[in-house]
Amino acid sequence: MAVRSDRAADPVARAMALTPRDLFLPPAVRRFADQDRALVIGHGATNSQPSTVKTMLDLLAVRPGDRVLDVGSGSGWTTAILARLVGPEGQVLGVDLEEPLVQRSATALSRMPNARVRVAVPGVLGSPEDGPFDRILVSAGTAAIPQELVDQLTPDGAMVLPLAGRLVRLTREGRETAPGHYQFVPLR
Numbered sequence: 001m002a003v004r005s006d007r008a009a010d011p012v013a014r015a016m017a018l019t020p021r022d023l024f025l026p027p028a029v030r031r032f033a034d035q036d037r038a039l040v041i042g043h044g045a046t047n048s049q050p051s052t053v054k055t056m057l058d059l060l061a062v063r064p065g066d067r068v069l070d071v072g073s074g075s076g077w078t079t080a081i082l083a084r085l086v087g088p089e090g091q092v093l094g095v096d097l098e099e100p101l102v103q104r105s106a107t108a109l110s111r112m113p114n115a116r117v118r119v120a121v122p123g124v125l126g127s128p129e130d131g132p133f134d135r136i137l138v139s140a141g142t143a144a145i146p147q148e149l150v151d152q153l154t155p156d157g158a159m160v161l162p163l164a165g166r167l168v169r170l171t172r173e174g175r176e177t178a179p180g181h182y183q184f185v186p187l188r
Contacts (some may be wrong), residue, residue, distance in 0.1 A: 005119045011085060012054055012057045012058055012081075012085070013054070014084075014152065015057075015081045015082075015084035015085050015163075016050065016054065016057075016081055017080045018084055018110055019080045019084060020032075020033070021034075021047070021050065021077055023045065023108055024075040024076050024077035024080065024108050025039060025041060025047060025075060025077075026041055026042060026104070029047075031040070035049075036049050036050050036051050037049045037092050037153055038052075039163065041074060041097040041101065042100070042101070043100060043101055044098075044099075044185060045072075045074045045075075045096075045098060045101060045185060046074070046185060047074060047075045047077055048078070048104070048139060049119050052167075052182060053077075053078055053081070053168055054181075055168060055178055056078075056137060056139075056160050057078075057081065057082070057085070057137070057160075059134075059160045059167060059169040059176065059178055060087060060158060060160045060169070061158065061169075062082060062085040062135050063085075063086075063090040063134070064085075064086060064087040064089060064090060065086060065087065065090045066085075066090045066133075066134040066135050067086075067090065067091050067092075067093075067132075067134050067135075068082050068085075068086055068090065068091070068092045068093070068133060068134065068135045068136070068137065068183050069092075069093050069094075069126055069127060069130070069131070069133040069135070069136045069137070069149075069152065070082055070092060070093065070094040070095070070096055070137050070139070071120075071125065071126055071136060071137065071138045071139065071140065071149065071187075072095075072096060072138060072139035072140040072185070072187070073094025073095060073096045073101075073102075073105060073117050073139070074096055074098075074101055074105070074139065075101065075104070075105055075108070076094060076101075076104070076105025076106070076109050076115075076117055078137060078139060078140040079092055079094035079105065079109060079115050079117060080109055080112060080115060081109070082115070082135075083109070083112045083114050083115035084139065085119065086114060087114075088113075088114060090112060090114055091114050091115075091135075092115045092116075093115075093116055093117070093118070093127055093130055094109075094115070094116070094117035094118075095117070095118060095119070095120040095126065095127055096117065096119065097119065097120045097122065097188065098119075099100075099119050102117050102118060105117050115171065115175050124133070124148075124149040125146050125149050125170050125187070126148065126149050126152045127152070128151070128152055129147070131151075131152035131153075132152055132153060132154045132157065133152055133153060133154065133157060134153075134154050134156075134157050134158075135157060135158055135159070135160075136149055136152065136153060136157070136158075136159040136160075136161075137159075137160055137161075138159065138160065138161035138162070138187065139162075139184065140161075140162070140184050140185050140186060140187035140188070141161075141162040141163075141165070141182075141183070141184035141185065141186055141187060142161065142162070142163060142164075142187040143163075143164050144163075145170065146161075146187065149161075150170065152173070156171075156172075157171070157172075158170065158171045159171075160171070162183075162184040163186075164183050165181045165182060165183065166178065166180075166181065166182065167180070167182055
């Protein structure tokens with residue numbers, strides 16, 4: 001009997017392995033793509049370290065066919081990983097306030113028909129007009145639960161976000177907190 005590799009048994013690890021981080025980074029930091037650290041991508045934003053992305057996506061528990069919102073999509077790397085996780089029947093929308101980041105990530109995502117990015121509307125969290133979403137990933141820290149995003153979830157939806165320095169998975173039934181402390185750019 002053949003033994004399955006950990007990557008084959010772990011859909012998040014597989015999706016990450018199929019989505020090279022360097023393709024979503026500015027040229028000046030591509031040489032650091034294999035390092036497990038956050039990388040500055042310009043405009044006050046970072047590309048989160050791979051171990052943090054893995055933890056967040058494990059908590060999010062994306063399913064094939066899900067509709068996912070990626071808040072603070074930045075480089076588009078997590079948007080691309082999410083697109084692999086939802087498969088061809090699912091959809092992923094990434095939103096970010098920084099137009100140059102959205103333009104660069106749109107180019108990197110151009111071969112993924114189930115993923116798109118757009119500039120977020122200033123003062124509006126997420127994309128209420130495109131909801132509801134089965135899953136929401138927030139890659140920016142906040143001290144309080146953003147009700148505006150909770151309202152964009154389906155009744156059985158889930159959101160993962162950095163809340164007061166902890167990674168938290170929220171559903172309508174409650175919350176789950178991952179071990180460790182995390183630092184993110186602020187949600188705005």
